[in-house]
Amino acid sequence: MDAAETTDAVTDESRDVGPVVRADRVSREYRVGSATVRAVDRVSMEVRRGEFLAVTGPSGSGKSTLLHLLGGVDTPTEGRVLLGGRDLGRMNERQREKLRLRRVGLVFQRFYLLPALTARENVELPMAEAGSDRKERHERAGELLARVGLGDRTEHRPPQLSGGQRQRVAIARALANRPALLLADEPTGELDRDTSRDILELFLDLTRSGETTLVVGTHDAELAEGAGRGLRLVDGRLAT
Amino acid sequence: MLFEHAWRELRRHPGRTLLALAGVAVSTAMLLDMLMLSDGIQESFRDLFSTSDYSVRVTPAGTLPFQTGATIDGVDELRRRLLETSEVTGVGPVLGSNLLAAGDSVRVFALGVDPDRQGIYRLLEGREPAAPDELLIGDDVRSQLAVEVGDSLRLRTGAFLGGTGGDGASARTFRVVGRADFLYASAGERPVALRIDALGTLTGRRDRASFLMVSLREGLDADSAVAALRERFPGVGLASVGELLEQARERLSYFRQLAYILGTVSVIVTLLLVGTVMAVSINDRYGTIAALRAMGISRRTVLLGLGVETLVLCTAGAAVGLGLGLATAEYLGTILADFPGIPRAVRFFVFDPGTAALALGGTVLGGLAAAQVPAWRAAGLEIAPTLHEEEL
Ligand SMILES: Nc1ncnc2c1ncn2[C@@H]1O[C@H](COP(=O)(O)OP(=O)(O)OP(=O)(O)O)[C@@H](O)[C@H]1O
Ligand SMILES: [Mg+2]
Numbered sequence: 001m002d003a004a005e006t007t008d009a010v011t012d013e014s015r016d017v018g019p020v021v022r023a024d025r026v027s028r029e030y031r032v033g034s035a036t037v038r039a040v041d042r043v044s045m046e047v048r049r050g051e052f053l054a055v056t057g058p059s060g061s062g063k064s065t066l067l068h069l070l071g072g073v074d075t076p077t078e079g080r081v082l083l084g085g086r087d088l089g090r091m092n093e094r095q096r097e098k099l100r101l102r103r104v105g106l107v108f109q110r111f112y113l114l115p116a117l118t119a120r121e122n123v124e125l126p127m128a129e130a131g132s133d134r135k136e137r138h139e140r141a142g143e144l145l146a147r148v149g150l151g152d153r154t155e156h157r158p159p160q161l162s163g164g165q166r167q168r169v170a171i172a173r174a175l176a177n178r179p180a181l182l183l184a185d186e187p188t189g190e191l192d193r194d195t196s197r198d199i200l201e202l203f204l205d206l207t208r209s210g211e212t213t214l215v216v217g218t219h220d221a222e223l224a225e226g227a228g229r230g231l232r233l234v235d236g237r238l239a240t
Numbered sequence: 241m242l243f244e245h246a247w248r249e250l251r252r253h254p255g256r257t258l259l260a261l262a263g264v265a266v267s268t269a270m271l272l273d274m275l276m277l278s279d280g281i282q283e284s285f286r287d288l289f290s291t292s293d294y295s296v297r298v299t300p301a302g303t304l305p306f307q308t309g310a311t312i313d314g315v316d317e318l319r320r321r322l323l324e325t326s327e328v329t330g331v332g333p334v335l336g337s338n339l340l341a342a343g344d345s346v347r348v349f350a351l352g353v354d355p356d357r358q359g360i361y362r363l364l365e366g367r368e369p370a371a372p373d374e375l376l377i378g379d380d381v382r383s384q385l386a387v388e389v390g391d392s393l394r395l396r397t398g399a400f401l402g403g404t405g406g407d408g409a410s411a412r413t414f415r416v417v418g419r420a421d422f423l424y425a426s427a428g429e430r431p432v433a434l435r436i437d438a439l440g441t442l443t444g445r446r447d448r449a450s451f452l453m454v455s456l457r458e459g460l461d462a463d464s465a466v467a468a469l470r471e472r473f474p475g476v477g478l479a480s481v482g483e484l485l486e487q488a489r490e491r492l493s494y495f496r497q498l499a500y501i502l503g504t505v506s507v508i509v510t511l512l513l514v515g516t517v518m519a520v521s522i523n524d525r526y527g528t529i530a531a532l533r534a535m536g537i538s539r540r541t542v543l544l545g546l547g548v549e550t551l552v553l554c555t556a557g558a559a560v561g562l563g564l565g566l567a568t569a570e571y572l573g574t575i576l577a578d579f580p581g582i583p584r585a586v587r588f589f590v591f592d593p594g595t596a597a598l599a600l601g602g603t604v605l606g607g608l609a610a611a612q613v614p615a616w617r618a619a620g621l622e623i624a625p626t627l628h629e630e631e632l
Contacts, residue, residue, distance in 0.1 A: 104535075104536070109631065
């Protein structure tokens, strides 16, 4: 990404004082039959601008659920989440949807790219939804794909790409609308060691340059160690 | 991008898409054929009846033309009295009778007419019969009996089961002076035309007619004119072409019912087919759809994308179906032309652009409606639980 854009992103961010995202004693309960499962149990935390935070914990400890709560994908049954200082609980679904589109980038274990679209078109999709014009999003998609190292694969479709390449496309897509917060749930879960390392490098690069703030939920020890800070969940609670 | 994506998405599953397209095509073809059938016969009858100015038929009381062997007596007198009324401008009597030709082996249907006042054939070749021994033939007779204009043909009366032949057998040799297209002829009827007085003499039925074709003063409403004439001519049956059409419509109503039922069935088939195909295709994509929704892609965008996909599938299938339906209708039409007792000129399947648009619209709207169910379910998925489920 060129210097102008980096500066732009930084100035945009610097308008927000305080953490990018903050959770105040948030819980998320699921009712399964007559039982109630507390997937996330009174978690308080915050993420500062430019941070690279790893959320770890055994399977079922609530990593995915916490990420969903932070991104406004899910709503807490208790407590509140402030994204860029705004209380997600005070928004309606439509407003949260808009906020997710413009302020949050999501990366999934299974990539979830549209297989019928090219890499470039996949990256353009959130921009099209946000209403940016054709020429602008075409160019930006090209830049983003170059940024994640896929400058020569823009017209390939996901089935023609390797797992690592697909995840890079997904990361480029997540960055499309210049989100304040990037959430990646098990981003290396389907990738081999070397490819996972490349993704870690990319994440480090993106956070060090101040392009985004990143929270990953992961089992991957190497990825977790690479992150600047770590949080561990056990049974939905923060372990200290 | 929406249409492009829809098209590519369909092409990703060529087998599934081809099957769905074939199914949609077949049911659209059926729908088109049934729509063409439902009012095709009627339209076609209307065209047939409006080929001449004779908008009223006078028949023996209580019958339709040629429905029975009954005839009207005192035709000359009736004709004169009809022409005296202010409504009537022309009267053309028609007498029908079965005759035998070619050494009694072939039956022909002879139509006695006043060549100057008739609306039942169009001269194609030669001239009208001017003398009592002159005859017009149709193409059936020409090919089956191998007679041409200028040849002679010997015809004989005889007794027919349920036929309209006279009592005593008599014969006469005719000169073929022309060839005509008989508008109302049905398959196997082998019509010929001659002067009504000549046929009356030959069959012993002078001054009689099977029915009269009556033309009315221009600008007169046929139905009210017929009502007025009925009062003054109680001894005969009077019907306007509109009334005859209505009767034909009633008699053919089972064709229409059949068409409606089968047309409805084909729309239901489209609904089930498109609904199933889209449901299967959408179910495969729950994870992706939930991820898109998590990313802030709106419900509307998801619905639009799936809708366009359905639209492309249905429109492509329906377009193929229209071609298929036309070809089928053409083929069925040639078979049904031989339907006994219905004029060959009557077409069962009549195409018009409105019908095609209706078939296309029926399929596309039906398909879109059916796809709404899985599409709304997908668009309305709870995002986090779906992502959780898809992870497993
Ligand atoms: N939609 C749901 N309905 C019921 N229970 C749920 C639902 N989503 C999550 N849970 C439960 O909440 C708990 C936390 O799940 P979550 O997916 O957040 O864990 P995780 O740490 O991401 O696990 P993994 O490492 O396997 O991805 C689990 O017990 C899970 O079964
Ligand atoms: Mg998880």
